[in-house]
Every structure is written in C-alpha cells, then in structure tokens.
Amino acid sequence: MPTVSIPALGLQLQAEPDENLLKVLRRHRVPIGWSCKRGECGSCKCVLERGEVDLRGYQPGALPASQREQGIILACSSRIVGDVQLGLVDTDDYIEHPLRSLACRVLWLRELAPEVFALRLRIVADLAEGAEDAGGAAGGTADGTADGAASAGGPFMFSAGQYAHLRVRDARGEWIGRDFSMAGTPVEAEYDGELEFHIRRTPTGSFSGLLGGAIAAGTELRLEGPMGKAYFRPRHEGPLYAVAAGTGLGPMLSVVQTALDNGKTDPVVLYAGFRNVSEVYGVDRMEQLARRHANFRAHVVVEFDAPGGLRGGRVGDALFADVKDLRDAKVYLAGSPAMVEAVSAELLTRGLASRDVHADAFYAPAPEALSAEQAGGARG
Ligand SMILES: Cc1cc2nc3c(=O)[nH]c(=O)nc-3n(C[C@H](O)[C@H](O)[C@H](O)COP(=O)(O)OP(=O)(O)OC[C@H]3O[C@@H](n4cnc5c(N)ncnc54)[C@H](O)[C@@H]3O)c2cc1C
Ligand code: FES
Incomplete structure (x- = not known):
C-alpha cells in the first residue's frame, strides 16, 4: 500500500x-x-519532494511549466503510483475553517451612508443536518440571545477577509441568497457570536432590496460559511496594503483590524475607494485604528466629486501613486469586479507575485445559479 508522507506535519x-x-x-x-x-483553479498546489505521481488533465494556467519544474503539483489532478513525500507550499495559505450552516437573527440594521447598511447578526443555532425545516430559531433562545449558539459545532470561526452565503425568505416564502463578506473581526464571531456585514442596497435587488423591509431587527436568516481564499495571512512579514471599493471596505477593515490586533508592526495601509463623496463611510473606525496604531494609515479616495481635503481619483491610482516598491508586500483587495481585476492585474505587471495578491471581487451571481437556488430552495 503506497504511503504519502508530509514531514512538515509529521504525517505518514x-x-x-x-x-x-x-x-x-x-x-x-x-x-x-x-x-x-x-485542475483549473490552482488551489490544491503542493510540492512533490520525493517519488512520482501520475499528473494529468489540468489547465496550464493552474500550474505553469515553471512551477512544475520546481516540483509543484496539483493534488486534485494527481494519482498515486507509489510512495511519495510532499511539502505544503505555504501552510499560511491553507487555513481551513469548517463550513457551517447556522441560523442567525438580525440584531440591528444601520445606515452607514445612503443605501449602504451595516447588518449585525447574532448566531442563534447550529443547523444540524435535517433541522433546516424545523422553523423558528432551530434551537436558539426566544429572545435571540447567543446562549448555546453554534454549540454543536463550537464557535463560528473564520479568517478576516472571508465571506458567507446569507439566505432569507422573501414575501413569497422563497429563499433568496447572496454572498457577503464579514466586516467584523473573527474575534467578535468566536467570542460574542456576532457577525457584521456591509451591504449596498439596490432597491430592486432580490436580496439587498429586502434590507429595511423583510430584513429588519429580529428577522431570521440562514448563513453558510466561511468561504473564500482572500483571507489575512498572519505569518506574513512586510507591508500590508488593503484596497477597497465601496462595501469592499467591510472585509478590508476586518483584515487591517485583525492584522493590527495581532500585533503586526510593519506598515498597514488602507485605501478606501468610493465613487461619490456621499458614499463615504467607515471614517470613524479608520480614525480610531490610526489613533491606536502608529503603523496604520488610511486614505479615503473619491472618484468623481472629491471636495477639498479628500483625495480624488481612482483608488488603484492612489495606491500606485504612493507605493513604488512592492517588495515583501501583500495586497488584499475587495469590492467591485472592475476595480479588483484592474488593480490585481497591475500589481502582477509591477512584479508582485500572485501568492501575494489576495482578491475577492463582488461578482453578481450567474443567472443559472439563481434559478437553481430558487428551484432547490437551498444552496448545495
Ligand atoms: C465573494 C463575494 C462577496 C461579496 N460581498 C459583498 C459585501 O460584503 N457587500 C455587498 O454589498 N455585496 C457583496 N457581494 C455582492 C452580493 O453578493 C450581491 O451580488 C449584491 O448585493 C447584489 O445582490 P442584490 O440582491 O442587490 O441584487 P440582485 O438581484 O442580485 O441584482 C443586482 C443588480 O444586478 C443585476 N444583475 C443581477 N445578476 C446579474 C448578472 N449575472 N449579470 C448582470 N447583471 C446582473 C440586477 O438586474 C440588479 O440591477 C459579494 C459577492 C461575492 C461574490
Ligand atoms: S486545481 Fe482546483 S482544486 Fe485542484
């Protein structure tokens, strides 16, 4: 029987x-x-230190020839042909929190800027398999307190920068779900059982349009997560840049606050981009972080109508105007796909390695995913 050994983890x-x-x-x-x-995404890379595998059927973009020559393989596209010894590429990149399915209740909904809301949830129950149709708080207390919340699977754990899938029943009783990134810190979730999201409301939006209506204090929601790979890497040494467009500020605040709370002493710099000055929010939290941490700086950048005193232009241009040397840096990005894709591409062009670019674009769900969800009433 072949053996797979991983000396770094002491495993055989x-x-x-x-x-x-x-x-x-x-x-x-x-x-x-x-x-x-x-073999398409490249997420499952590891290093083949000894032995052979049968590696085939992957996309060249997921494993460039230069990486293959260095011994990197894709685990999902490899079959065991004998004993092998593996190394993990960077264990910091492999933080994995168990996927949870939880019942939550809205604690409050607060308008941060016109049509931008902070949605604060309290976890009320861990939805054991089959409990989905039980209704009510599925074991949560009547007043929505966190007593026993998530007790079956322990506290809800995620890494700053990750997202979750939120679902709510609309007026017709159908489940509507969208992905939203956690704007609070993992510590709040783990110890207080509370989660915060920053959501832009589109009045006609299937989910966001319910904010202030079907989604109000006391509403029960379902949450699946955490998900996403653009999370804070705690072992990184070097400058950290966080770039946000609109409500991308939520996860970026979570990343910078977690980095600073973790005692990071390298520069931590946040670029918060907005289209118009009326959309600006989060300044208090940025100022509070700047007062507490001498190594933190925040730049609010307004694209179209920046008044005197605020920086004008596109948020990516502000980053590249300030930062000429990206050596040892990591850059986290969140928000509109246009900003995230353009800035990520420019970072790579300027020589930053793809392993140091952690990006989460807020893509709208594909129409077929929406119809599948509405037909099935739940997400896989
Ligand atoms: C990983 C991830 C994290 C996210 N995090 C956040 C977050 O923290 N905060 C936040 O505000 N948003 C976030 N989003 C976006 C969010 O999931 C929703 O897509 C967004 O809120 C729109 O949902 P809605 O209910 O407002 O509108 P929808 O009903 O989904 O429609 C939104 C608008 O887009 C149009 N539209 C819908 N689908 C398509 C399509 N496929 N192509 C073209 N147009 C379309 C609609 O006509 C409508 O005008 C995230 C997305 C992802 C993938
Ligand atoms: S390449 Fe996507 S999981 Fe292996």
Whole structure:
C-alpha cells in the first residue's frame, strides 16, 4: 500500500494504488486548499519532494511549466503510483475553517451612508443536518440571545477577509441568497457570536432590496460559511496594503483590524475607494485604528466629486501613486469586479507575485445559479 508522507506535519498517510491524491489528503484532514477539483483553479498546489505521481488533465494556467519544474503539483489532478513525500507550499495559505450552516437573527440594521447598511447578526443555532425545516430559531433562545449558539459545532470561526452565503425568505416564502463578506473581526464571531456585514442596497435587488423591509431587527436568516481564499495571512512579514471599493471596505477593515490586533508592526495601509463623496463611510473606525496604531494609515479616495481635503481619483491610482516598491508586500483587495481585476492585474505587471495578491471581487451571481437556488430552495 503506497504511503504519502508530509514531514512538515509529521504525517505518514496510507493510500490506495491509483487513488486521487487530493482525496487521500482530505480523507486524512490535511490542511490543503482546494476548490474546483479539476485542475483549473490552482488551489490544491503542493510540492512533490520525493517519488512520482501520475499528473494529468489540468489547465496550464493552474500550474505553469515553471512551477512544475520546481516540483509543484496539483493534488486534485494527481494519482498515486507509489510512495511519495510532499511539502505544503505555504501552510499560511491553507487555513481551513469548517463550513457551517447556522441560523442567525438580525440584531440591528444601520445606515452607514445612503443605501449602504451595516447588518449585525447574532448566531442563534447550529443547523444540524435535517433541522433546516424545523422553523423558528432551530434551537436558539426566544429572545435571540447567543446562549448555546453554534454549540454543536463550537464557535463560528473564520479568517478576516472571508465571506458567507446569507439566505432569507422573501414575501413569497422563497429563499433568496447572496454572498457577503464579514466586516467584523473573527474575534467578535468566536467570542460574542456576532457577525457584521456591509451591504449596498439596490432597491430592486432580490436580496439587498429586502434590507429595511423583510430584513429588519429580529428577522431570521440562514448563513453558510466561511468561504473564500482572500483571507489575512498572519505569518506574513512586510507591508500590508488593503484596497477597497465601496462595501469592499467591510472585509478590508476586518483584515487591517485583525492584522493590527495581532500585533503586526510593519506598515498597514488602507485605501478606501468610493465613487461619490456621499458614499463615504467607515471614517470613524479608520480614525480610531490610526489613533491606536502608529503603523496604520488610511486614505479615503473619491472618484468623481472629491471636495477639498479628500483625495480624488481612482483608488488603484492612489495606491500606485504612493507605493513604488512592492517588495515583501501583500495586497488584499475587495469590492467591485472592475476595480479588483484592474488593480490585481497591475500589481502582477509591477512584479508582485500572485501568492501575494489576495482578491475577492463582488461578482453578481450567474443567472443559472439563481434559478437553481430558487428551484432547490437551498444552496448545495
Ligand atoms: C465573494 C463575494 C462577496 C461579496 N460581498 C459583498 C459585501 O460584503 N457587500 C455587498 O454589498 N455585496 C457583496 N457581494 C455582492 C452580493 O453578493 C450581491 O451580488 C449584491 O448585493 C447584489 O445582490 P442584490 O440582491 O442587490 O441584487 P440582485 O438581484 O442580485 O441584482 C443586482 C443588480 O444586478 C443585476 N444583475 C443581477 N445578476 C446579474 C448578472 N449575472 N449579470 C448582470 N447583471 C446582473 C440586477 O438586474 C440588479 O440591477 C459579494 C459577492 C461575492 C461574490
Ligand atoms: S482544486 Fe482546483 S486545481 Fe485542484
């Protein structure tokens, strides 16, 4: 029986001949990232230090030839042909929190700027398998307190920068779900059982249009998460830049606050971009962080109508005007796909390695995903 050894983790795993390597690693709960499971995303990279695997059927973009020459393989596209020794590329990149399904209740909804809301939730119950149709708080207390919340699976854990899928019943009783990034810190979730999201309301939006109507204090929501790979890497040493467009500020505040709370002493710089001055929010929290941490700076950048005293232009241009040397830096980005894609591409052009660009674009769900959800009433 072939053996998969991972000296960095002190593991010796048994595998079946011809078994898929990712399957072996997941069966033994090795902390490796994965997403597509078909050689397209590159999430499941590891280093083949000794031995051979049968590696095939992947996209060249997921594993460039230069990386393959350095011994990097994709676990999902590798079959076991004998004993192998593996190294993880960077264990910081493989933080994995268990995916949870929770019942939450809205504590409050607060308007941060016109059509931008902070939605604060309290976790009221861990939805055990099959409890979905039980209704009510599925075990939460009548007043929505966190007593026993998430007790079955322990506290809800995520890494700053991750997101969750929120679902609510609309007026017709159908589940409507969208992805939203956590704007609070992992500590608040773990110790207080509370989660915050910053959401732009589109009055005609299927989910966001319910804010202030079907979604108000006391409303019960379902949450699945955490998800996402653009999370804070705590072992990184070097400058941290966080770039936000609109409500992308939520996860970026979570990232910079977590970095500073963790005692990061390198420069931590936040670029908060907005289209118009009326959309600006979060300044109090940025000022509070700047008062507490000498290594933190925040730049509010307004694209179209910046008054005197505020920086005008596009948020990415502000970053590139200020930062000429990206050596040792990591850049986190969140918000509109246009900003995230353009700034990420420019960072790579300027020589920043893709492993140092952690981006989450707020893509709208594809129409087929919406119809599947509405037909099925729940997300996979
Ligand atoms: C990983 C991730 C994290 C996110 N985090 C946040 C967050 O923290 N805060 C936040 O405000 N948003 C976030 N989003 C976006 C959010 O999930 C919703 O897409 C957004 O709120 C729109 O939902 P809605 O209910 O307002 O409108 P929808 O009903 O989804 O429609 C929004 C608008 O877009 C149009 N539209 C819908 N689908 C399409 C399509 N496929 N192509 C073109 N047009 C379309 C509609 O006509 C409408 O005008 C995130 C998205 C992702 C993927
Ligand atoms: S999981 Fe996507 S490439 Fe392996």
